[in-house]
Amino acid sequence: MACGGFVCSKTSLCILNLIYVMVSLLMIGVAAWGKWFGLVSSFRVMAAVIAVGLFLFFVAIVGLCGAVKHHQVLLFFYMLILFMVFILQFSVSCACLAINKEQQNLLLEIGWNKSESMKEDLERSLDCCDFLQVNYNETCVATCFKNQTCRPCSVIIQAYADDALQFVGGVSLFFSFTEILGVWLAYRYRNQKNHRQNPGAFI
Template identity: 40%
Template sequence: MCGGFTCSKNALIALNILYVASSLVNTNLPIVGGILACGVLLILISILGMAGAVKHHQVMLFFYMVILFLLFLVQFSVACACLAVNSDQQEMLAKQGWNKVNKDVKMEVQEQFQCCDSKDIRCSCDPCMAKLKERIDYAFKLCGGIGLFFSFTELFAVWLARRYRNQPDPNYKEPHAIFPRKNYLY
């Protein structure tokens, strides 16, 4: 039966495997610390969700739902913020990031994009901000879009875990059915 106990269990396990896989991919990319933290948190939550789904453990599934919903709220907020940032705000954030990175990173960016820091008067290249503006905008939109997609899959996982948690296990046998209690008259 589609949507039954086994289907919900398998869907929840598959969704958590997807989360583990996406978390492992995200930790290899040089990305924003907040996204990395969400990836690490998501991998831990996914392990909890898989264990709860395999065992049909009520407490694990409850904490999985609560923590995943809180992660949904954070990730949804960050994704909306990434999509709502205008070009002036992007430029301000890029300048703040540029001022915080070390000289090696700055040199690498300048070599890769054939640009130079606007403070460097010896440079005859275009300023880096002009060359990186489109890439920065693309990165914000990409992070926002991916974050929005995964936040809605997290909301779906919360709904699925709640549904699965409330379904009775068809393979569960009552303890007294295995060892029937004898009725003794005293």
């Protein structure tokens, strides 16, 4: 069996899509687990992660069915969707790796002010209160608030933001290249003949 042959292309595409299926199920499972055990109280965050997981699962199933059946239409739409996801994900990963301190602080403050439930999650897990300055006249769910020894959350978040953005950008960049690999494999596989069937029966 040649590495560039029909069977090898089919097997590689199936394996790639099985990996995508496992990653999507892991995303859905982690989001549901975090909500179940109260680690994430924000419904929007959980719903967003589950939606991304379901979308990836759908794309992987389309690619898997197209690969198993050598279905030209399914493979075409799989290539199209995966290429658009690649462009989006590659752009996001480059933005994460290239963002400067001022832009990072601005985005963190905007994100902080958008969701009350996310605020509470961060205050509870990081043991801090408010974003820029602690106000002891208001309420806070952090344990340090009782002793009035809290630090502003921006100090702690910014300490980890650089590493988090580098990690997210790197992982996103790696997966974006697996997506372009999937597009290339699907394109190559679509144009190959299955010699186990009638050689003239090629759509």
